[in-house]
Amino acid sequence: MRHALIIGGSRGLGLGLVQEHLTRGWHVTATVRGPSDGLNALRQNAPDRLVIETLDTVSTAQTAALAGRLNGQSFDLLLLNAGIMAGRGLALGDVANDDIQNIFLTNAISPIRIADALSSRVAAGGTIAFMSSILGSIGTNDDGRAELYRASKAALNSLIRSFRARHAADDVTILALHPGVVRTAMGGPDAALDIATSVRGVADVIEARRGTGGQAFVDYRNQIIPW
Template sequence: MRHALIIGGSRGLGLGLVREHLARGWHVTTTQRTASADLDALSRESGGRLALETLDITSVPQAQALSDRLAGRSFDLLFLNAGIMAGRGADLRQVPDDDIQALFLTNAISPIRVADTLARHVTPGGMIAFMSSILGSIGTNDDGRAELYRASKAALNSLIRSFRARHAAAGITVLAMHPGVVRTSMGGPTAPLDIETSVRGVADTIAARWGAGGQAFVDYRNQIIPW
């Protein structure tokens, strides 16, 4: 039975990914920064297949402590989902420096730091997936909207490629994923996709690319996106 470690499962797409993988028969370990009643309920119903951990991805010591707690454990899939939005629609000159720092630290630097810390728990032939966004694609940026957020995801994509180069010998498949535009607290109530459709597509894409090796930037329909 496959085991996934999903970082940032408290709500939104992360919670959806936890639900979807449990429904597919996986064992799941997920992290929450904020205690999640939904995860508690899922864990009680999971028949021991869902384990909960705590992690703020911006804390290097917390990531190391998680790795220590997981000593001797291995996972087929490590999914770095947690992310934030900041500065949408704002003039760059008016966005507080603290917001910019939090955005890049959370969306670009921390997923890679956490992945570097936890990579030793990923089985050879397994997968590490990062929740990117089509807005992180430099090649398709013609409208410029959400420019700070998209720059943070472009930075993440660059760091993903460097991460993959550093871990090339490990025989893992590395994905940068776009989940679609989804009705979560980040995506908003008018986004076209519901969470269930998005995470089903993300899980299908993971299954389709299992064991492929290398790296890819793909959406929830397994369509390649230009970096």
């Protein structure tokens, strides 16, 4: 049975990705920073295949503790999903420094720190997938909206490429994913996609690119996005 470790599985796309992988027969370890009714409900239906772990992704102490608890386990997929929005609609000068620090720590720095701490738990031929966004594409940034969030995902994409370079010898496929614009707390009620459509596409992309090696920035339909 294949085993996924999904970082940030409490709600939204993360919860959807946990459900999708359970439906596909995977064993899933999902992390949350607080209680999740959604995950608890999923565990009722798959008590032997869903493990819930605690992690606030910006905490290096909690990251090290999780790596310790997972010592000896092997994952076919490490999926780093947790992310936040900040400063939407505001000029940079009007965004509090704490919010700027938080969005870069959460969206760019922490996923890479966690991947570094856990990459040795990823099986040969496995996948490390980061939830990026098309808004992180510098090459397609012509309208500038959500610019702080955009910059945090562009920083994530840069760090993903550095991570790949540092792990060039590893037998692992690295993905930066755009899930589409999805009706979650972050995406809002008018977003084009429902969660089920997005996570089905994301899981299909991960499956299609399994074992291919290298790195790719792709959307939920497996379309390449310019970095």
